[in-house]
Amino acid sequence: HGAAGSPRGRAMLADPAGAVRELADLTGNAWHALLEPDWPRLRTLLEADIAYRARQLAEGGLERLFADLHPGVTWSAGTLTIRTRFREVMTQKLSGRGVLLMPSVFVWPDVVSGFAPPWQPTVIYPARGVGGLWQRPTPDAAGALVRLLGANRAAILTGLDEPASTKDLAERHELAPSSVSAHLSTLRDAGLLTARRAGARVLYERTALGVALLAGEAASG
Numbered sequence: 001h002g003a004a005g006s007p008r009g010r011a012m013l014a015d016p017a018g019a020v021r022e023l024a025d026l027t028g029n030a031w032h033a034l035l036e037p038d039w040p041r042l043r044t045l046l047e048a049d050i051a052y053r054a055r056q057l058a059e060g061g062l063e064r065l066f067a068d069l070h071p072g073v074t075w076s077a078g079t080l081t082i083r084t085r086f087r088e089v090m091t092q093k094l095s096g097r098g099v100l101l102m103p104s105v106f107v108w109p110d111v112v113s114g115f116a117p118p119w120q121p122t123v124i125y126p127a128r129g130v131g132g133l134w135q136r137p138t139p140d141a142a143g144a145l146v147r148l149l150g151a152n153r154a155a156i157l158t159g160l161d162e163p164a165s166t167k168d169l170a171e172r173h174e175l176a177p178s179s180v181s182a183h184l185s186t187l188r189d190a191g192l193l194t195a196r197r198a199g200a201r202v203l204y205e206r207t208a209l210g211v212a213l214l215a216g217e218a219a220s221g
Contacts, residue, residue: 040162041133042105048207049103049127051194069101070111070125082113082123092121103127129208145213153183157192157210163203 003009012019035042057065066075072083080099082090092115100122104112108126115121145154155173166184170177184204187193192210195202206214 044160044163044205045105045127045129045133045208045211046103047196047205048129048194048209048211052128052208053101053103069123072111073123073125080121080123082111085110090115094121097121099123101125105130105133127208129211132212132214149187152179153187156180156183157187157206158214160193160204160206160210163196163198163205165201165203169204 003013012022053065053069056068060067062075066073066080072085074081074083078093078095080092080094082088082092090113098120100120102122102124103126104124105127107124108130111126112124113122145158148154149157152173152175156169159169159172164172166177166180169175169184170180173180175183184193184195187210188195188204191207192213193204194207195204197203
């Protein structure tokens with residue numbers, strides 16, 4: 001009977017506007033308690049994935065984009081096929097409707113899709129580097145990172161748990177802004193950092209490759 005089958009459900013059906021407000025408040029509470037403390041790190045990983053997918057699309061079209069999106073996702077002649085780990089197979093001919101791709105840190109190792117109208121076809125897939133998201137380098141790995149990058153660049157990369165500007169990093173590491181700027185350029189050229197403008201500031205963030213390197217892993221692709 002759905003919501004009407006319980007007293008709580010009937011109360012919500014009797015006051016739809018109040019139910020919407022309550023659900024919005026509860027959703028906000030869940031965000032603040034469960035996601036907000038870790039959002040800078042999560043956002044960095046998700047935005048790095050989006051940037052990588054955009055490059056794949058620009059350089060090789062849809063074929064390259066879908067080639068390493070997820071093992072369960074294939075694209076051929078305008079048809080999108082999704083195979084889940086529960087052996088469910090869904091095939092959709094998009095016919096010009098487009099598809100919304102959403103990286104997630106919560107769906108690994110599976111892929112989630114939704115094609116029911118009137119919503120835009122959507123595929124939710126694991127973001128690149130999610131396996132190393134919460135790992136910290138071991139002492140041996142940290143030493144190897146210093147040997148690979150140099151002490152200052154390793155410290156900057158390791159300390160970027162949330163986006164930061166050149167000025168922020170110079171103050172944090174007690175380095176000259178010009179030195180930090182040079183280190184950031186090197187790390188960005190190596191694909192370990194990405195930069196984005198936020199108002200008058202330029203903020204630097206780790207890419208999925210940077211996250212994987214800190215975890216002592218090699219990023220795929």
